[in-house]
Amino acid sequence: MLYREAGQFKTTYGADQQIFPILQDRIFVLAVIAAALLVVPLFASQYLYTEILIPFLILSLAAIGLNILVGYCGQVSLGTGGFMAVGAYAAYNLWLRVPEANNLIVVFLFGGLMSAAVGILFGIPSLRIKGFYLAVATLASQFFLDWLFARVKWLTNYTPSGSVAVGDTSAFGWKIDTPMERYLFILAFVVVATVVAKNLVRGHIGRSWMAIRDMDIAAEIIGFRPLRTKLTAFAVSSFFIGIAGAMWAFLRLGAWEPLAFDINRSFQILFMVIIGGLGSLLGSFLGAAFIVLTPIVLNQLPGWFGVKMSTALLSHLEFMVFGAMIVFFLIVEPHGLARLWAIAKEKLRLWPFPH
Amino acid sequence: MRLMKAALLGAAVAAAGLTVASGAQAQNEQFIPGLIYRTGAYAPNGIPFANGVADYYALVNERDGGINGVKILYEECDTGYATDRGVECYERLKGKGPTGAAYVNPLSTGITFALTEKAPVDKIPVISMGYGRSESRDGSVFQWNFPLLGTYWSAADIIMQHIALKEGGFEKLKGKKVVLVYHDSPYGKEPIALLEQRAKMHGFEFTPMPVTHPGVEQKATWLQIRQNRPDYVLLWGWGIMNSTSIKEAAAVGFPRDKMFGVWWSGAEPDVRPAEGGAKGYHAAMLQHGAGQFGVHADLKKFLYDKGKGVAKYDETGEVLYNRGLVNAMLGVESIRTAQKKFGNKPLTGEQVRWGIENLDLSAARLKELGFEGMLQPLKVSCQDHEGTRAGRVQQWDGAKWVVVSDWYQSDDKVLKPMVDAAAKKYAEEKKLPVRDCSKES
Numbered sequence: 001m002l003y004r005e006a007g008q009f010k011t012t013y014g015a016d017q018q019i020f021p022i023l024q025d026r027i028f029v030l031a032v033i034a035a036a037l038l039v040v041p042l043f044a045s046q047y048l049y050t051e052i053l054i055p056f057l058i059l060s061l062a063a064i065g066l067n068i069l070v071g072y073c074g075q076v077s078l079g080t081g082g083f084m085a086v087g088a089y090a091a092y093n094l095w096l097r098v099p100e101a102n103n104l105i106v107v108f109l110f111g112g113l114m115s116a117a118v119g120i121l122f123g124i125p126s127l128r129i130k131g132f133y134l135a136v137a138t139l140a141s142q143f144f145l146d147w148l149f150a151r152v153k154w155l156t157n158y159t160p161s162g163s164v165a166v167g168d169t170s171a172f173g174w175k176i177d178t179p180m181e182r183y184l185f186i187l188a189f190v191v192v193a194t195v196v197a198k199n200l201v202r203g204h205i206g207r208s209w210m211a212i213r214d215m216d217i218a219a220e221i222i223g224f225r226p227l228r229t230k231l232t233a234f235a236v237s238s239f240f241i242g243i244a245g246a247m248w249a250f251l252r253l254g255a256w257e258p259l260a261f262d263i264n265r266s267f268q269i270l271f272m273v274i275i276g277g278l279g280s281l282l283g284s285f286l287g288a289a290f291i292v293l294t295p296i297v298l299n300q301l302p303g304w305f306g307v308k309m310s311t312a313l314l315s316h317l318e319f320m321v322f323g324a325m326i327v328f329f330l331i332v333e334p335h336g337l338a339r340l341w342a343i344a345k346e347k348l349r350l351w352p353f354p355h
Numbered sequence: 356m357r358l359m360k361a362a363l364l365g366a367a368v369a370a371a372g373l374t375v376a377s378g379a380q381a382q383n384e385q386f387i388p389g390l391i392y393r394t395g396a397y398a399p400n401g402i403p404f405a406n407g408v409a410d411y412y413a414l415v416n417e418r419d420g421g422i423n424g425v426k427i428l429y430e431e432c433d434t435g436y437a438t439d440r441g442v443e444c445y446e447r448l449k450g451k452g453p454t455g456a457a458y459v460n461p462l463s464t465g466i467t468f469a470l471t472e473k474a475p476v477d478k479i480p481v482i483s484m485g486y487g488r489s490e491s492r493d494g495s496v497f498q499w500n501f502p503l504l505g506t507y508w509s510a511a512d513i514i515m516q517h518i519a520l521k522e523g524g525f526e527k528l529k530g531k532k533v534v535l536v537y538h539d540s541p542y543g544k545e546p547i548a549l550l551e552q553r554a555k556m557h558g559f560e561f562t563p564m565p566v567t568h569p570g571v572e573q574k575a576t577w578l579q580i581r582q583n584r585p586d587y588v589l590l591w592g593w594g595i596m597n598s599t600s601i602k603e604a605a606a607v608g609f610p611r612d613k614m615f616g617v618w619w620s621g622a623e624p625d626v627r628p629a630e631g632g633a634k635g636y637h638a639a640m641l642q643h644g645a646g647q648f649g650v651h652a653d654l655k656k657f658l659y660d661k662g663k664g665v666a667k668y669d670e671t672g673e674v675l676y677n678r679g680l681v682n683a684m685l686g687v688e689s690i691r692t693a694q695k696k697f698g699n700k701p702l703t704g705e706q707v708r709w710g711i712e713n714l715d716l717s718a719a720r721l722k723e724l725g726f727e728g729m730l731q732p733l734k735v736s737c738q739d740h741e742g743t744r745a746g747r748v749q750q751w752d753g754a755k756w757v758v759v760s761d762w763y764q765s766d767d768k769v770l771k772p773m774v775d776a777a778a779k780k781y782a783e784e785k786k787l788p789v790r791d792c793s794k795e796s
Contacts, residue, residue, distance in 0.1 A: 047450070051443045096784065150539060150565070157784070160548035160777065161488070161541035163468045167785040253438070254472035257465060257541050259568065260438060296443065299433075311405075312393035315433040319394075 003348040019198055036187055041180050049179035050252075056292045057186045058247045063272040063284035064197050065240030070270070071279035072201055073233035074213030075126050079138035081265035082145030083115045083238045084245025085258060089155050090114035091246035092164055096157055104171040104185065108246045115242020116235040118145075123234030127227050130216075142266055149258040165255035182251045189247070193240060198281055200236060209233050210279075241269075275329060277336025286337035290329075295322055384428040385421075385690060385701045386452020387412065390444050390461050395435040396569035397594035399624040400675055404462065405431065406666040407679020410654060413664075415687055417657040422690050423699040428452050434466065436594070441466035442473075449479055454701040457690055458482050458711065460682060464542035467500075474499035479704035480711055482689075484682050485510075485618055485641040489545055490777035492741040494712065495790045497778065501711050501740045503685055504733070505765075507545035507617065508773065510639050511589070512765035513746040514615045515553050517637075518587055520760075529558040532585035536576060536592070536600055539565035543591045546617070548777075550589070552769060570596025577603040590616040597625035598633075605632030612637065612750070622674035626751045634753040642730050643681055644749050645756045647672040649725030650680060674756065677729065684724060689714050712737060731762070737792035744770075 003024050010016040020026045044053070062084060069075050091111035094101050101107060122141040126134050149155055156164050169176050176185050200206050208229045211219035220226050249256050268291060276287020298318040302309050309317075333340050347354070389408060392401035412429045421427060430451065432444035441463060449456045458480045461467045467487040474481050475498065482501045483491070489508040491500035505513075518533075519525040535550060537543030547563050554561035562583070564576050570592055577600075580588060588609060590600050597620045604614055612635035616625070621638020623645070651671055658664040659671070670676055693702050693710025702710070714735045721730050733742035744767070748760040782789050 047446050051446045055439075161464070161468070161544045163465070163541040165468070165472055165781075165785060167472070167787070253442070253469055255468045256438075257468070259465065259540055262568075300447070310393075311391065311431040311433045312398075312402075315394040315435065 003345065003351075019195075019202070033191060037184070041184070044180070044183075046179050049183045051296065052293065053183050054179070054186060054252055056288055057183075057190045058244050058252060059269065059272065059292055060285045060288040061190050061193055061247070062241050062244035062269050063276065063288045064194060064281055065237045065244060066269050067273045067276075067279065067281065067284045068197065068201065068209070068240065069233050069237035070273055071277075071283075072206060072213060073209040073230065073237075075123075075230060075233060076131065076135040077138040077237075078135050078263070078266050078270065079122060079141040079145070080241055080269045081261040081263060082142040083119055083241040084248060084265060085145050085149055085261035086118045086238075087111035087115040087242025087245030088249035088256065088261065089149055089164075090242070091250065092166060093155065093157075095166060095250075102168070102170065104169055104176060104250065107250070108189070108243050111246035112239040112243040115245065116239040119234040119238025119241075120231050123231050126230045126234070139263075142263055146258055146262060149261075161257070163255055163257040166250055167254070169250055176251070186247055186251060189243070193243065194281060197236075197240065201281070205232060205236075213279075271326070275326060275336055277338030280336065280338035282341060283336050283338030286341065290337065294325060298322060382453050383421075383424070383701065384426045384452055385457055386428045386430070386448075386455065387686065388445070388448035388451070388456045388459055389429055389431040390434050390441055390448075390459060390463075390466065391431050392433055392435050392462070393431075394433055395437075396571075397436040400594050400597075400619070400622060401436070401462070403622070403624070403666065403670060403673050403675035404679040404682075406664075406670070407676040407681075408460070408683045409665050409679075410658060410671070410676075411650075411680045411683035411687070414650075414654055414657055417663070418653055422687055423694055425690075425694075425699060425701055427687070434461075434463065436463050436465075438463070438465040438469050442469050445470060445473070449477055452701065454703045455479065456704060457702060457707045458686055458704065460484070460686070461487075464488075464545065465540055468541055471497070471500055477704065478708070480708040482682070482686060482711065484685060485678075486542065489549070490774050490781060492739060493774050493778035494737045494740040495778070495792050496782045496787060497740065498790060499708060501735065501742075503711075503735070503740075503742050504641055504681075504730075505618075505744060505746060506741060507542075507591075508549040508770050509741070509744045509746065509765035510617045510641075511546035511549045512553070512770060513763045514589060514617075514639050514748070515550070516763045516766070517639075517748045517760055518615070519557075525557045531559045531587070532583060533559055533561050533587045533589065534580055534583065534585040535561070535563045535589045536573075536580075537563060537565055537590075538570060538592050538596055539567050542593065542619075546589070546591060548773065549770070552773060556769070566592065566596060566600075569594060571599055573599055573603050577607045577609070580604075580609060581607040586613065588614045590614060590620045592616070592620045592625075598628035601626060601629040601633045601636055605629060611635040615639065615748070618746070621749060621756070622678075623756075624675070631753065633751050636751045637748055637759070638751075638756075640747045640749050640758070641678060641681075642743075642745060642747070643674075643677050643726075644729075644747070644758055645672055645674045645677065646728075648677075648728050649722070650684075651725075653725060681726065681729060684726060685714070688716060688720075688724070711735060712740070714742065737790065 005022045008023055066080050069077050091107045094110045095107050125137050129137055156162050176182055208224045211224055212229050216226055272287035272291045275290055277283025295318055298321050391405035392398055412427045416427055432448055434441035434444050456479050460482050461470050464486050467483045470481050480499050484503045485505050487502045489506040491497035492502050492506055519528055550561050566573050566576055592600055614636050616638035618639045618641040626633035659668045689711040690707055692714050693706050697706045712735055716733050718732050721727055731743055731745050735742040744765040745762050747758055747762055749756045750759045
């Protein structure tokens, strides 16, 4: 009844090609962004910022990056943690060694660019190896990068423990210190990055990625150069992941060791993409929300209802229920949470008079 | 559609829960968060420690009615030894109780590093008893960190002193080979700086060998050790890694009595799985060892006889359980110290910080508390957040831990310059103000 595009006429190509052609969608997305920007800071507690919203946003950005590579270009990667680490350590070294560059935007973009460069390097084998074999090759990059940051002392400024810390973070004179400031800064970054990603995937670059994903030989015959297409996907994907890694290190952890970006991080982000929905930016957000929030909610749920339980039982239950939920969602909708959302929208169009 | 409704309902319930997390609290209670782990690869070591901590707080509440009448409110959160989960636990618990968290024990060097950044902002002190950043004993830079009883540099120094004594002096170490098998994390890497310094001073050959988390795969490391034939192996492991190392040492035939673990590699769960293979293995002691002391009689009387203890009574003399007791006791005594200045009421983290910094436990007081024989007197100050640097060495005889050395003091002639340099570097990197300790009372 409310959600219906009847009567919305498009008179220009521009209007027809916009990101959200339906007015209701546009209003909804703008309302969500406005709420995140204006309403959340009115009531959010520090816990909500630092443990829910900030991790959710940063990992969403990483999931978008990985979704470009896996969902849009069809190149399976298990090296996400490694690329995040490249972003984090590149940003750290710039921040540490070039005092003039003490601007988070510069620092993060540098982290992203370094990560993109490393991504291109590890993307080169993708021309020859495909599918599961490529996944194994990217797994090698994960282990190599883990090793690099644990062993090359210069990268961690010779700290005895290999753990590095940052402080005094600012951008253009704005000191980003409190959880709210961090949240707003990350939100702005993620919104801009999402718009960029959306425009990339619906433009000719994104179409070339999808052509390669759907059938690489056919794509080559109709004129896409596989090497360039795949490497741009690796570069763009690693760029976003690198920025997410730098944010995770600077604005979430503050002090970190290579273990923060180990293989488990790679799996975590790959699961976000798979559960959220391959080839969907919305899916990246839904997947990140599911993976970040569910364990925390499950762990606290009995407490909210006043059920006293031993800490060990609580942790075990959390693992079991979380695993069961993943299996349940994948059985109900193998295309991910984004597909559930699309089905809901379809139904809403017919509501309240379905055929 | 039904599914969507269920999902939306679930989300709404979750959101409501997140905002209304804390309910009504009693006013005369001191909240203490417990970042522990009873699950995961480190659970065998995490459980006895967590039991000791929980039992001691319960004992103070049962026996004394709290700290000068202020009841302890204790809540556990399982971190699984993971840094991000530990930070989440900390954020979840830090604001509970009438005055927030009194202090936090991260029980993981990784989490300690992360909380070190948060402590000055939240004004909650971090007690990292026997772990954490070695340079954080310098209170002029690390105002909020308290690595009480000893740092990893102290531990490594005590082990090297013991080895030197057995060899007949530090000069006899020249040309010897020492290998460090370490957990590849900030925890395992901490002693490297001290051991490198000692190697330079005395001319022994030092090789660090990393083992990746969680440490069940060590064949390659021990093959290397078999080829190199080092004179001594130092072990910096935790959880399942410790027992695996000892088993591997037995498999390659490395003499166990030439193996020295840090105090986190010297408890019953580390040696028992190796059965006969662990006989002769040495470990440093964080002062206390295994066994039952004065405080255990109270535990029996007030908790275990009434069925209120969380462990089994037979387990209450184990190394890690005792460490949990010590850990909780130091926290409680810090709060008591702070109460002398601020009054017998629930205190804030900032007030408790003053209490830890002015903690002074004499031998008489330790006896009163039932910790005689477990601890030596300690005195914390602005300069020295460690309190004491004493330690001993124990050996597993196949059935129990036996103390085989006298007390050692880590050598401050070696440690102090390293601590000063590292703390100074940290302060410069982070652009932190440095406190002048001579002006503090």
